[in-house]
Amino acid sequence: MGKITLKQVNKSFGEVAVIPGIDLVVEDGEFVVFVGPSGCGKSTLLRLIAGLEDTTSGVIEIDGKDATALPPAKRGLAMVFQSYALYPHMSVKKNIGFPLKMAGMDAVEAEKRIANAARILNLTSYLDRRPGQLSGGQRQRVAIGRAIVREPAAFLFDEPLSNLDAALRVSMRQEITELHQALKTTMIYVTHDQVEAMTMADKIVVLNAGRIEQVGSPLELYHRPANTFVAGFIGSPK
Ligand code: ADP
Ligand code: MG
Numbered sequence: 001m002g003k004i005t006l007k008q009v010n011k012s013f014g015e016v017a018v019i020p021g022i023d024l025v026v027e028d029g030e031f032v033v034f035v036g037p038s039g040c041g042k043s044t045l046l047r048l049i050a051g052l053e054d055t056t057s058g059v060i061e062i063d064g065k066d067a068t069a070l071p072p073a074k075r076g077l078a079m080v081f082q083s084y085a086l087y088p089h090m091s092v093k094k095n096i097g098f099p100l101k102m103a104g105m106d107a108v109e110a111e112k113r114i115a116n117a118a119r120i121l122n123l124t125s126y127l128d129r130r131p132g133q134l135s136g137g138q139r140q141r142v143a144i145g146r147a148i149v150r151e152p153a154a155f156l157f158d159e160p161l162s163n164l165d166a167a168l169r170v171s172m173r174q175e176i177t178e179l180h181q182a183l184k185t186t187m188i189y190v191t192h193d194q195v196e197a198m199t200m201a202d203k204i205v206v207l208n209a210g211r212i213e214q215v216g217s218p219l220e221l222y223h224r225p226a227n228t229f230v231a232g233f234i235g236s237p238k
Helices: 042-051 092-102 107-120 136-150 164-185 194-200 216-225 228-235
Strands: 002-012 016-028 031-035 056-062 079-082 156-160 184-190 203-208 211-216
Touching: 002 164, 016 042, 016 216, 031 092, 031 194, 042 079, 042 156, 042 184, 056 228, 079 136, 092 136, 092 216, 107 136, 136 216, 164 216, 184 194, 194 216, 194 228, 203 216, 203 228, 211 216, 211 228, 216 228
Parallel strands: 031 184, 031 203, 079 156, 156 184
Antiparallel strands: 002 016, 002 056, 203 211
């Protein structure tokens, strides 16, 4: 369903190789966190997987099939942006259902999926509101709902909680972890926050200057860091 394989994936902007060549396997159903300092290439890597950027070279496979040249809509993945990416003039229901409408889905099936996503995310009584009438956490749930209705093979999150205050960030972390346990769908979650990585991940990918420093479980990284970069990065949360 949601296995993602990167083979020597390279991305250059002009002369600059932002991702010089990455090999990585994300297993179906895993919760994988890409963590690293600002500017290390996390968003670029996620956008390559989503198909929002073209690779300069290398291969991206989804479920064993070459997806390198597929447009985003054909990859079966859903990217979750920060909550401000909602349409302010549309109701919650229309925001959640928007991708289905764009895909031309039958209205009855779309209704079912919207109702199901709203139930999972505790948004059932908010479906007629506009985003401006919701709390920050509820807005973030709407953004996640818009991904759930597509029933993607994998969810791709790019720092989805960075706009939220500290207390809300902690509760949303827990909610996303619970969502993963409920759906059992592959999730790739990008953050520069070590605590987020350590508390949420099955597997952490530590990035530095477009390269993978180490891949491992939170415990492996904590107890057996591969080098001083990993030890310093994991060992010293802000
Ligand atoms: P992160 O998400 O880890 O903060 P990014 O993937 O956004 O890092 O950026 C990695 C590097 O690639 C940065 O040096 C950034 O300036 C550069 N970069 C990202 N997108 C572009 C682009 N469209 N054109 C040129 N350089 C880019
Ligand atoms: Mg980024």
